[in-house]
Amino acid sequence: MKLKNIFKQLTSLVLTATIPLSVSFTATASEKTELPKGWLVWHNYSDYSALDSKLYLRTPDSTTKTISGDFIHAMNGYFGNSPEQITFMAIDTKADEWDIFLYDSGKIINLTENSGFRNEDPKFSPNGKNIVFKRGYWSHSADNFVYDLALIDIETREVIMLTDTPEEEAMPCFSADGKYIYYAGYTGGIGSIYRLETETGKSETIYSESNINAYYPIVNGDKLYFTAWNSADNHCDRIMCYNGKEIHPLPFNSENYDCSDACPIDDNNMIFSSTLNGNYDLCYYDGVNVSEISELNTDINELGADFYSYAEYLENNSIKGDINNDGEFNIADAVIFQKWLLDVSDTELKNPKCADINEDDILDIFDLCQMKENMKNTNHSD
Numbered sequence: 001m002k003l004k005n006i007f008k009q010l011t012s013l014v015l016t017a018t019i020p021l022s023v024s025f026t027a028t029a030s031e032k033t034e035l036p037k038g039w040l041v042w043h044n045y046s047d048y049s050a051l052d053s054k055l056y057l058r059t060p061d062s063t064t065k066t067i068s069g070d071f072i073h074a075m076n077g078y079f080g081n082s083p084e085q086i087t088f089m090a091i092d093t094k095a096d097e098w099d100i101f102l103y104d105s106g107k108i109i110n111l112t113e114n115s116g117f118r119n120e121d122p123k124f125s126p127n128g129k130n131i132v133f134k135r136g137y138w139s140h141s142a143d144n145f146v147y148d149l150a151l152i153d154i155e156t157r158e159v160i161m162l163t164d165t166p167e168e169e170a171m172p173c174f175s176a177d178g179k180y181i182y183y184a185g186y187t188g189g190i191g192s193i194y195r196l197e198t199e200t201g202k203s204e205t206i207y208s209e210s211n212i213n214a215y216y217p218i219v220n221g222d223k224l225y226f227t228a229w230n231s232a233d234n235h236c237d238r239i240m241c242y243n244g245k246e247i248h249p250l251p252f253n254s255e256n257y258d259c260s261d262a263c264p265i266d267d268n269n270m271i272f273s274s275t276l277n278g279n280y281d282l283c284y285y286d287g288v289n290v291s292e293i294s295e296l297n298t299d300i301n302e303l304g305a306d307f308y309s310y311a312e313y314l315e316n317n318s319i320k321g322d323i324n325n326d327g328e329f330n331i332a333d334a335v336i337f338q339k340w341l342l343d344v345s346d347t348e349l350k351n352p353k354c355a356d357i358n359e360d361d362i363l364d365i366f367d368l369c370q371m372k373e374n375m376k377n378t379n380h381s382d
């Protein structure tokens with residue numbers, strides 16, 4: 001039974017979700033939404049033009065802090081390869097320009113300080129070493145701002161321009177394998193979704209419908225999510241999913257209010273923003289129902305969520321075989337695992353992924369054998 005459960009847990013990432021046709025909002029304001037354990041970053045503002053946006057970080061212990069520094073109007077936070085690294089955009093107070101900032105373990109760094117450009121919409125590359133963003137400048141000949149996509153090397157601060165067109169390219173987001181950069185491209189005020197191949201620099205269309213605005217592409221694994229109007233006549237936003245073959249709207253969308261700013265947690269779960277109550281509130285879709293994240297919502301607009309799961313944190317920071325998650329692999333871990341295999345009651349694997357020594361997504365006796373073998377080898381070499 002246990003083995004079956006754990007197998008299910010480990011393989012759930014590769015299974016495709018079955019999506020119900022419609023979803024109702026279930027929670028009342030008094031109920032507390034149980035979010036998956038992890039870090040959440042988001043912003044809120046009364047109105048974009050009020051320049052009062054604030055960026056918040058909620059840690060797995062459910063405490064929330066404001067990310068602040070020598071900037072105003074911070075928004076669009078996005079995690080890197082660790083929950084301690086967040087990139088965001090804000091207006092540098094001294095230079096009075098939009099800049100790309102890095103929050104690194106509590107320290108704030110302005111990566112595009114005094115660039116003379118408008119720098120917006122930052123997203124990390126999959127290896128966490130670069131940030132792709134939108135860079136704009138005032139063009140006298142066009143009598144307008146011209147926006148292109150840019151890539152900055154975090155270490156050297158070198159910026160490479162990725163596009164050079166009179167149209168606006170915005171909201172870039174890397175594919176998980178780093179081969180593509182999805183973005184919104186605007187023509188006549190209407191956005192479409194494109195992707196640029198990083199190796200060739202060539203762009204192809206993913207979604208483009210006349211008079212339907214599409215924007216905010218976000219990648220999770222092999223899925224792309226973006227926001228688009230219901231139709232040319234109905235401008236309520238809905239969240240769409242592109243699985244590499246087809247595009248479908250998510251089941252919680254509405255014709256009567258906006259659903260936008262997808263923050264996928266996995267193939268089944270998503271945090272997003274919705275105007276169900278008038279202003280934007282953060283909502284959580286658990287694969288079946290949608291609930292409002294009441295403890296974080298206020299009467300101004302909550303938008304731009306990004307999530308870093310505790311499970312991913314454990315996976316990235318764990319030591320192979322460290323089943324009790326105490327930072328080292330030793331006999332104590334093997335004992336726990338053996339008990340668990342024998343179904344001894346009250347035996348818990350704090351970090352099941354760590355126990356899969358042979359990496360076949362199944363936890364069984366072969367992992368225990370390998371574990372003991374590894375321990376023997378370590379002891380011999382001591």
Ligand SMILES: [Ca+2]
Nearest residue numbers: 147148165167
């Ligand atoms: Ca351009």
Ligand SMILES: [Ca+2]
Nearest residue numbers: 280281298300
């Ligand atoms: Ca709100």
Ligand SMILES: [Ca+2]
Nearest residue numbers: 322326328333
């Ligand atoms: Ca251990």
Ligand SMILES: [Ca+2]
Nearest residue numbers: 356360362367
């Ligand atoms: Ca295994």
